[in-house]
Amino acid sequence: MNIAEIADRLNFEIVCGSTGKNNMVTWGYTSDMLSNVMGNASEGNLWITMQSHKNILAVALLKELSGIVLVNGHRPDTETVTQAEKEGVVILATDLPAFETAGRLYQLLKENEDIQS
Template sequence: MKVKDIAEKLKLNIFSGEDSLNTEVNGAYTSDLLSDVMGNAKADSLWITMQTHINIVAVASLKDLAAIIIVKGNKPDEDTLLQSKKEGISILGTDEQAFEISGKIYNLLKEK
């Protein structure tokens, strides 16, 4: 399943990185601690978080994550958006909280 399929099915907002929506998704990781994501997230995963600052882009890029999903209607900071465009990382968003969106993504990824 691709990032764009999940974005469509779950009606996610697309903040940036339209060009990298074709990335294949192989899992997801939900965490707001950057070191936790650095240490434990797997490549090609979606990252579900409430963090919106610029450092999430570096972490996603270093870990080869598929995309970032920001929860609870929060928006990425301006410099986060700029950096994500530079690095080709998609940032998506949802009004739902992390538990709900994680559950939905879990089910979608299990289906395939």
């Protein structure tokens, strides 16, 4: 499943970096601690966080994540938006809290996995 399909199904807004909207999502990872994401997330993961600082882009690029979902109505900082466009890192946004965002994403990815197998 790619970012655009997920955004569509779960009603996430694509805020910036839409060049990455066709990135395939392997799985999700939820954490607000950047070093923890650097240590534990895997390539292709869609990262759920409330952090909006541009450091999130560096982490996403380093770990080759498929994208970032900002929860709780958080929006990326202006600097983050500019950099995300430049680097092609797609940032989604939702008003849902992290727990519900992760829950819905988990369910969707699981269903999709079942259909394919």
